Amino acid sequence: MRLTDRTDVVLGIDVGTQSAKCVVLDAAGGLRGVGQESYDILTPRPQWIEQDPHVWWAAVVSAVRQAMREAEMTAGRVRGIGVTGQMHGAVLIGEDLEPLRPAIIWMDRRSANLCELILKRVPPDVVLTEAGNRLSPGFAGASIAWLREVEPETLDRARAIIQPKDFIVLRLTGEISSEPSDASATWLYDIRQRRWSETLANACGAPMQALPTPLASTTVVGGLRPTPAFDLGLRPDIPVVAGAGDQAALLLGTGVVEPGRGSITVGTGGQMTVVSARPMIDPQLRLNTFCHAVPGRWYTMGAILNAGVALRWWRDALGGRGATSYHALLAEAAQVPAGAEGLLFLPYLEGERTPYMNPNATGAFVGLTLRHTQAHMTRAVLEGVAFAFKDCLLTLREAGPVPDHFLVGGGGAQGGLWRQILSSTLGVSLQTVEGTEHTATGAAMLAGLGARIFYDLAQAVASVVRYGATETPDPADHALYAAQHARYQALYPALNPAP
Numbered sequence: 001m002r003l004t005d006r007t008d009v010v011l012g013i014d015v016g017t018q019s020a021k022c023v024v025l026d027a028a029g030g031l032r033g034v035g036q037e038s039y040d041i042l043t044p045r046p047q048w049i050e051q052d053p054h055v056w057w058a059a060v061v062s063a064v065r066q067a068m069r070e071a072e073m074t075a076g077r078v079r080g081i082g083v084t085g086q087m088h089g090a091v092l093i094g095e096d097l098e099p100l101r102p103a104i105i106w107m108d109r110r111s112a113n114l115c116e117l118i119l120k121r122v123p124p125d126v127v128l129t130e131a132g133n134r135l136s137p138g139f140a141g142a143s144i145a146w147l148r149e150v151e152p153e154t155l156d157r158a159r160a161i162i163q164p165k166d167f168i169v170l171r172l173t174g175e176i177s178s179e180p181s182d183a184s185a186t187w188l189y190d191i192r193q194r195r196w197s198e199t200l201a202n203a204c205g206a207p208m209q210a211l212p213t214p215l216a217s218t219t220v221v222g223g224l225r226p227t228p229a230f231d232l233g234l235r236p237d238i239p240v241v242a243g244a245g246d247q248a249a250l251l252l253g254t255g256v257v258e259p260g261r262g263s264i265t266v267g268t269g270g271q272m273t274v275v276s277a278r279p280m281i282d283p284q285l286r287l288n289t290f291c292h293a294v295p296g297r298w299y300t301m302g303a304i305l306n307a308g309v310a311l312r313w314w315r316d317a318l319g320g321r322g323a324t325s326y327h328a329l330l331a332e333a334a335q336v337p338a339g340a341e342g343l344l345f346l347p348y349l350e351g352e353r354t355p356y357m358n359p360n361a362t363g364a365f366v367g368l369t370l371r372h373t374q375a376h377m378t379r380a381v382l383e384g385v386a387f388a389f390k391d392c393l394l395t396l397r398e399a400g401p402v403p404d405h406f407l408v409g410g411g412g413a414q415g416g417l418w419r420q421i422l423s424s425t426l427g428v429s430l431q432t433v434e435g436t437e438h439t440a441t442g443a444a445m446l447a448g449l450g451a452r453i454f455y456d457l458a459q460a461v462a463s464v465v466r467y468g469a470t471e472t473p474d475p476a477d478h479a480l481y482a483a484q485h486a487r488y489q490a491l492y493p494a495l496n497p498a499p
Contacts, residue, residue: 006081008453009071012444013060014246015085016438017041017105017165020059023437024071025444027453028465032073032384034437035066036182042102047109049138051093052103053167053349060168064232075233080451081224081240081251083173084249085165087185090140092147093160093167093176100154103164104143111142118145121203125283128435130190130197134285134357141187141204148205161210165243172240175223178212180291181248189214191279191291191298215242218450241450244293247301249442254407254433255293255465257457262403264389264422264430266412270307272392275299280400286355287395291448294457300399302354302392306347306363308412313349314381318374332375333382334417334477338424338477339484340376343367346382352388355395362497368455383481386425387488390481393426405429407467408436416471424477425485432468 009032014021018041024033028045039061042050068075073191088106091099104110115135119127127135135142140161147155162170163182170176183189183196190197190205196211217220223237244252251273256263259277264270274280280300281289286493289300313328318324348361363384396402408430435441445460447453454460 001103005079007369009073009077009451010082010198010447010451011064011078011085012440012442012447013064013081013428014249014440014443015056015060015293016246017085017086017107020056020063020065021437021440022067022342023444024067024073025403025441025448025464027448031125031435031437033066033067033069033071035063035070037062037066041105041107047112047467049105049107049109051060051105052102053099053164056168057154057171061231064234068233070216071447074215075091075235077447078234078238079453081170082445082447082450083165083172083240083335084246084439084443085163085168086164087182087245087247088139089164090143091132091162091167092154093162093170093172094239095159097170097176098253099167100157101151103167106138108143110204111146112137112290114145115142118142122199124246126199128281128283129192130184131187132191132279132281132289134189135187139185139187141200141206142395143430144206145204148306154208155205156206159212160212161206162212162236163245164187165245169240169243171223172224172228173215174225175222177221177242178214179217179219179242179244180214181217181293182245184216184251184291185245189287194291199290213229217242217244217248217446220450239451241446243446245290245441246439247271247273248288248293248299249446250439251299251442252293252445253440253442253465254409255461256407257292257297257461258451260401260403262406263408264306264408264413266408266410266418266422268307268309270304270385270389270410271301272389272396272406273301274400274402275397276400282395282399286357287399296372300396304347304354304385304388304392304397304444308380308386309317310347310349310363310409311412314378329378330415330417331380335438339423340380340383341478343372343380343482344491345489346488346495347381347384347388348496354392356492361492364495366491369438382421383425383484384488386422386481387485389422390485391489393459403428405431405432407431419471420474424473425481427473427478429470429472431470434466434468478493
């Protein structure tokens with residue numbers, strides 16, 4: 001029976017790379033409380049990036065208790081728990097349901113030399129039709145291949161190989177689980193058939209029996225056990241759903257669920273995502289295509305590595321936060337005409353993904369003259385990131401239909417100037433989504449669906465997601481930026497080495 005009491009709440013837990021978060025979401029779609037607890041990454045050797053799953057759990061306990069205190073909510077009102085988290089990582093679970101070693105997370109690069117070798121073991125048509133993605137270091141498949149080479153005895157002891165958010169579900173319920181959105185980002189999963197691929201698993205040396213059968217994201221995996229309930233300050237037996245990977249949860253939390261819907265995130269890096277009713281796979285694998293948390297939906301994503309981080313680098317190069325604020329920088333840049341009077345900026349400060357897939361790419365200012373000022377250079381940074389997003393847009397168009405309206409979020413989207421530059425560069429309208437904790441909110445929405453607080457997905461989106469201002473392209477600026485982007489694209493092959 002669906003609960004109708006508007007004071008009932010669900011929890012959304014997000015196990016991120018730098019912290020765990022929890023949101024308390026009520027049945028009317030209101031955010032009642034937020035908690036967050038930070039933690040570190042482990043770097044035992046160069047290119048090794050790991051985390052201790054027990055540290056995740058301790059941070060989750062703190063974040064849940066914080067969120068419940070802020071919400072001033074009694075434990076008896078909680079009707080469901082949903083979990084999301086960082087994707088791609090590998091957590092090896094032993095027979096005692098404890099981790100066998102630290103988790104290898106998405107940032108890890110130890111398997112870089114194995115990726116091309118693994119790809120040679122798999123026919124190219126299988127890579128396209130089943131994996132749908134280029135194998136990259138940090139993907140669970142690549143990390144498992146490294147374990148097969150270096151720590152085979154650990155891998156052979158694994159009862160299960162799961163993703164970070166699945167470890168929290170295990171802690172909550174005592175049940176091993178998986179679901180399609182996270183599984184599809186391991187490179188061990190057939191994204192079309194939504195099942196583990198024996199061909200891909202064999203190529204990576206992954207034991208098929210250790211890969212849990214994926215459940216739907218809203219499926220109740222089990223009830224909250226008494227011991228973790230005590231730790232969290234909650235009552236036992238609260239339903240816990242399977243959840244979703246963080247990008248799928250973010251899409252849910254911003255209402256991007258139907259085919260043809262698109263979103264842009266301007267964070268440290270940036271993502272441009274389109275939802276489809278069939279997998280939209282780029283033949284050159286310059287994009288990522290994963291399963292959505294919604295059955296019968298996929299999403300295709302172009303990613304850039306340098307969005308907000310480029311502006312932060314520029315601010316710090318000018319003397320740091322104490323010398324120059326973002327507000328002052330953007331106010332100056334707003335006085336400069338579109339195109340920064342011919343100045344261009346390549347934002348490849350930490351390599352680039354879509355469309356170049358080149359970790360060695362580097363950035364540059366090009367076209368400097370005595371006329372150019374600090375304000376021109378700031379504007380060029382904003383425009384350079386927008387041009388990188390246009391590269392994503394053009395690549396997405398090669399894979400399938402792309403909308404002319406996107407939802408936009410992330411810290412970099414908070415300023416109207418950057419949103420207007422993006423809109424005019426891309427030639428699409430951009431609408432903001434209110435709020436900040438969209439990823440954890442997406443996990444809470446899944447909990448609400450599993451616990452029947454929300455009748456269906458449409459009601460969940462209508463109740464939770466709230467939209468803000470819309471930017472539309474300026475026709476004159478759009479034409480100018482088209483010419484500037486052509487110059488921008490010509491600079492990459494001239495200034496950067498091949499990957």
